[in-house]
Amino acid sequence: MGASTHGSNTKRIWTVFIILSLITFVEVVLGIIKPAFLFHTEVLTLSLLNWIFIILTIWKAYYIMWAFMHLEGEKASFRWSIVGTLAFLGVYLTAIVLTEGHYIHEVFQNSSYRWIF
DSSP: OHHHHHHHHHHHHHHHHHHHHHHHHHHHHHHHHOOHHHHSOEETTEEHHHHHHHHHHHHHHHHHHHHHTTGGGSOHHHHHHHHHHHHHHHHHHHHHHHHHHHHHHHHHHHOSOGGGO
16 A cells, blocks of 8 residues: 555656646747747737746646645635635736836836936
């Protein structure tokens, strides 16, 4: 009984490692190559490449919670109370950072108030 549990845990660890490594590899390759059709296509004032990075990062964060916080064995309502809250806060933080970054960029480009920043 102990050997099969150890074997399944080893398999689980390698599965998580491979999935997270593949997602990270895709992010790194897209960041290095920066395909023009993704980089110059805008969706909601953000390039499609940035949206892909945001989605892959959220997916990775969800999978880390799923695997390392052992959420796969919990009730659905408990999982959603954790994942839903963190997803909302993540999207909210991303929106605030992008809005403020865009504002600061506009100030540096077009404003006479550059000295404030």
